[in-house]
Every structure is written in structure tokens, then in C-alpha cells.
Amino acid sequence: MPFKDHYVIIGNGPAGNHAAAILRENNKDARITIISDECIAFYYKPKLTRFIAGEINKEELMVTSLESYRKKNIRLRCGQAVERIDPDSKTLFLQHMEKISYSRLIIASGSRARVLPSMSRYSDHLKFVTSYADVIEYKEKIQKAKDFFVFGGDLVGFKFLRMLTDMGKTVTVLIYPNAFWPYNLTDAMLKQIVGSLSKYTSDIIVKDDISTIDAQNGSYRVKTQKGIEKNVDMVFSFNGLSPNIDFAKGSGIDTDHGILVDEYLRTNIDGIYACGSCAQIYNRDIQSYTVSIGWPNAVAQGETVALNLLGDHKVVESTGRKYFDLEGVKIKTTWWEDIDDEL
Template identity: 25%
Template sequence: MRYLIIGNCIAGINAATSIRNLDTRNDVTIISDEKYPAYGRCLISYYLAGTHREKDILLKEKDFYQTSHIELLLKNKVTSIEPESKRVVLKNGKKIKYDKLLLATGARAVPLGVEGENKKGVFRFRTLDDAKSILKLVPSSQRALVFGGGLIGLKTGYALKKQGLDVEIIVKSPFILSRVADRNSAQLITSWLIDNGIKIRTGLGPRTILGNKWVEGVVLDSGEKEECQIIIAGKGVISNMEMADNVGIRTHWGIVTDSFLKTSMDNIYAAGDVAETRDL
């Protein structure tokens, strides 16, 4: 009997812990395409700000996997599921058997969808490696533009300000946090950010990213040009549900599950950012 979990963030690691608490005999395997043990994605902005070290954002102690008898396969990307044979296929061609499969594949940042988005200096802030890549560019940068006024955009903007950069947060909505807060509440947070040296502009978005190989600036949809060396895409996320789609598992905004997180396919479950489940 093998419980196989794809994804090593909060949903995946909590599932593995709960399974091991209930079943000490059968195999538990976690597969992750990252090179790190489980860490808190919501904490990477603190790492970027310089207030937390890498070890401070880890979710478990170093010996957790060994002492819990959980097999951890890092730097391995799962490319497909074979439900008929109960196997998953890795990018290197290896196939791994499962009896129960949990998809905890998370989400990825929504692209800006503009010309020049693939230039160096444009980042989608989701992983610890993203934070490390941004930090490498900080010493040679003076100004950063953050597109998106949600929590990811605001926390990233604040982190870059802590690193000494001139930061401007640009949102298409009429106010920040428009999906989770009313205008009055958003204004309180806007005032705090401005008091801390961060500029906020609303009703605007990017049209074109300027520069040759590296970012040099952006043309806004108003026609204005803004100089910068770093651009952060913080305009929301998309569930990583392609593997489920490809085998006919029911999806919508995410992988659709019942109240027990079971998908429409036998022996396959989903949890975390990739899952869409019942609410109140």
C-alpha cells in the first residue's frame, strides 16, 4: 500500500503527517519539483525582506521525513497520471505506483500577458527560488514596479522597500485588496503603505515592458513610461490542474472535490490551492 502525494507545501506535508499518524505501516511518498524540504510560501516575502533566514521559513525540522518514515523525492516533476495502472510518470520517464494519490500541486502566478514579459527582471513571486533570484538583482537595482494589489503584490512591495528600493505598486482596480476588502478598509492599508514610502497607483496596468535582454522600464496602458529594473507580477494565481484535466478528472476553477477532498476519479484526492471544494 502506497500513499503518493504530489506537492510538498502546506497541504502536502500536512496530509503526509496526518496519514502517518493514522497509519504507521504503509508507505508514504512525497514528490516535489523543488529542491527544498517543505517551506511556507506565505513566508517567502519575509525572506525577501531580509527579516527571515531560509531555515526560519521551513515547516518541519530537518529530520522530519526520516523520523516520520516518509520518502521524499525532490527535484522530480510529475508530468502525467495513468489512472488505469495507478501510476504517475516523472519527467525523467520513471513511473511510480500508487494506491491512493493526493494532488497538492498548488497554483502559479497569473502572467501579465504583455509584450516583453519574458525579459530578465520580470518575476512571478511564488517560490523560494523566485525570492533568491530577485535578491541577486537588488544590489544593481534602484526601482521596482509591482503589478497587482492583492496580498502577494503588497507583501512583495513591502519586502523590496525594506531592501532599500524605490517601490511603486500599480493596480488596475480602483483600490488595493479589492477582492477581499471594502474601499474604506483598503484606504487604511494604502495610507500605511504610503507612510512607509511605497507609492500606490490605481486604475492602471502594463502595456509593454521595455528593454533589450533586461528590464529597463514599462509603458502603462495610459501611455506613460516608468523606469525600473525589477517587475513583479502579482495579479493572482491559476491552479496547477493540467494533469487532472488530461485524464478527465472534473475541474472548474480548481480540481473539484467533495467534502472529503475526493475527486471525480477513484483513489485520487486533491488539497490546497489546486482544490475546489465545498464551502459554507
């Protein structure tokens, strides 16, 4: 590859970082840039709850240091959000009118917290634990607060619940059966989850919904449709994730819930690829698109996309782990329910 090649990766998670590492291993001369809207280098998102609880420090949260990027001659641009893509000129437009040209582009922008449409009017009251920025903003408040209202019920939410319980906090949980959108928990699955969660808190609400959230002098009053009222210090929403792809809209890149790619992780536009939880990958067996979640899947896709960008013809494969455990209930690591069960 000529030196003029500039490989740009949008996103600084496991998919993007692994793609960058594979690109550098196989091409010592090309320019490689990772653009991240996060304010720090690559870190372990699954460890955020331990960081909040003070069990680990910032250094233990990190996967790689800034120095490791310099050693590999990979430029990392933190705190930079991509606003739009112009495939015709192969240009990314960042905030503050800055432009970056690329020869090949990998979109590995991950996902963001999903806000339910019914809760959008209360978005200013809701807190999330999906990024380091979220945690830095709320960490001290969480440690000082006593009473919490958690609604939703995805994997991160239940992990957060266990953390709060271990910290001696009082927690009310309202479980939404569709918190794993587009999954829906059956009554049997819901019963099993409630039974498992009862060891962390006895205040579990099911088959109800939030009616109002009112701010009152730094605290909140939450009312449900069935008349339950709770006065709490903080309200957290855990209702699954949505692919972070707003910047791709209007670019001509085909999208649905995520960026649509073939089994080689190629988009419909030459020279642009996508991987990780922001990508919907075509599955020839079911003739439909799937989105995979989880760290191992992201790493596998990062390697595949890098090799294919360099000229390989590698079909992406799912990792061995097809399910994760949600309080005793197995949840698939792909979003669509028509994938064949693998028990």
C-alpha cells in the same frame, strides 16, 4: 491496511505535509511518498520576503528538515514534476519518463503565479515571488537593484512592497482592482488600500494599465496606457494565484479552476483526493464549489483528506479565520463571492 499500500502525495506545502503526517500516525506500515517540484523540503512561504531581505537564513525558513522525513519513514522526492496521471493503471508519469505506482493519491499541488493574458507576451520580463526557486534566482538581484515596478496588488505583492521600502528601494506600484481574481476591488476598497500604501510609497498608479515593457541593457522601461513612463531595474507581477493542476488535464479527473472534490475531498475517481488551494470543494449550503486559501485551511484539509483516505467519513470544515486583512480591507479566504458574509 496491507503493507503493499502506497500513498502518494503531489505537493509539499502545508496540506500535503499535514496529510502525510496524519497518514503515518494512523498507518505505521504503508509506504508514503511526497512528490514536489520544489528543490527543498517543507518551508514557510509567508517568510520568503524576510528571507529575501536577509532577516532570516535558510534554516529559519524551513518547517521540517530532511531528517524528519527519514524518522517518519516518509519518502520526499524534491525537484520532481508530475507530468500526467493515469488513473486506470494508478500510475504517475514524472519528468524523464519515470513512473510511480500508487494505491491512493492525494493531490495537494497548490497554486502558481497567475499571469494576465495581456501580459503573456512580456512573461520573460516579469518576476514572481511564489516559490523558493523564484527567490533563489532573484534574491541577489533584488538586493542590488534600486528601482522597482510592481503591478497587481495581491497580499504577497503588498508584503513585498513593504519589504522593498524597508530595504530603501524606490518602488512604483500599479494597482489592478482584479489582482485577487476572481475578486474585484470596489472603488471604496481601492481608495482605502491606496491610502494605506501611501505610507510605503508615494508613487501609486490606479485606474491605468501597462502598455509596453521594453528591456534595455539589463533594465526595463515600463509605459502605461495613460503615458506614464518608468525606468526600473526589475518588474514584479502580483496578480493572484491559479491552481497548479495542468498535470491532471486529460486524466478524467473533473476540474474547473481547480480539482473538483466533494465535501469529503474525494474526486470523481475512486482513490484520488485533493486538498489545499488546488482543490475546489463542494459546498452543499450554496450548492457550488469553493476554493479556500491560507495556511490554516490547508492544514485542516490535509488532516481531513488523510483520515478519509484511511476510511473515515469526515466532512471538511473551514477554519475559524474566514478573512485576511489587505491594508485595512477584509478579503475572504474563499474565492467565491456568494459565500455568506461572516462579520
